[in-house]
Amino acid sequence: MKRIGLISDTHGFLDENVFRHFEDCDEIWHGGDFGNIALADQLAAFKPLKGVYGNIDGRDIRDRFPLETVFYCEEVKVLMRHIGGAPPRYNPETRQSLDEHQPLLFISGHSHILKVIYDQDRSFLHINPGAAGKQGWHKVRTLVKLTIDGLDMRDCQIVELGRRG
Secondary structure (H helix, E strand, C coil), rough: CEEEECCCCCCCCCCCCHHEEEEEEEEECCCCCCCCCHHHHHHHHHEEEECCCCCCHHHHHHHHCCCCEEEEECEEEEEEEECECCCEEEEEHHHHHHHHHHHCCECCCCCEEEECCCCCCCEEEEEEEEECCCCCCEEEEEEEEEEEEECCCEEEEEEEEEEEC
């Protein structure tokens, strides 16, 4: 059983409360737009970190994190990429990747809009943790926590970090 902390779109800002909220997590997954390598280093020093680079990330982040990653957590196949869309509207690259890998969990970022949606047509859970940073159009900064136990995904919690401004 693993407890996962999901974060995205930090854009170089890391709220100190992230560490308190992710204290009980085994891993942190970042959905892209870290903003700088120092932020990634802080998260990686705290908990094991998986991530993908986003459209605003520079060479330092892109050298460490891929555009897309596919991995298993427990028995759940996970696909993560920054720009992906959401059910039923995926961009062409994401649609191709979803068809190829057939994940049970798809993590994305980019939109700054928190979403936890089960895609009935493709039979997987889609999560976008929203945006934890201060740049963008979102009004509230958010995180998501999730437990994965074998094939079971449960205890999904939405964490509000406060207003963007």
